[in-house]
Amino acid sequence: MNTFFDRLAPLGSLVGRILLAAIFVGAGASKIGAYAGTQAYMASAGVPGALLPLVIALELGGGLAIVLGLAARPIAVLLAGFSVTASLLFHGGADQMQQIMLMKNFAIAGGLLLLAAYGPGKLSLDARLARQ
Secondary structure, three states: OOOHHHHHHHHHHHHHHHHHHHHHHHHHHHHHHOHHHHHHHHHHOOOOHHHHHHHHHHHHHHHHHHHHOOOHHHHHHHHHHHHHHHHHHHOOOOOHHHHHHHHHHHHHHHHHHHHHHHOOOOOOHHHHHHHO
C-alpha cells in the first residue's frame, strides 16, 4: 500500500539529510575562519590542535557528502562517532547549557545512525550510482 508517508519518504530523506548536515557544514566552515582560536580551544580540552585539519575535513566534507547522499552510510557512522566523542570531550560540564549541548549532539548522532541503518533515500547520489 502506497501511503502518504511512503510518497513523502524521498523528499523527507533529502530534507532530513540537509538538516542533519547543516550543523557540520557550518561548524567546519567557521573553524576555517577561526583557526587559531579553535586550536587553542581544542588544546584547552587536551585535544592536539594538529587534529584540526582532520576535524574540518570531516565536518565540512562529511557534511557535504551527507547532503549529496554520497557514501552516506559510512560518513554518517563517522560523524556519529565524532559527535559523541566531541560531546564527551567538550560538553561534559555540569551546567545546564553544557548538558543541553551534550544531549543535542547525542540526538544528532542518533539521527546519523538512522541514516546509516536505512540509507540516504532515492534522492541521493548513492541511489543514483546504484541504479547505474
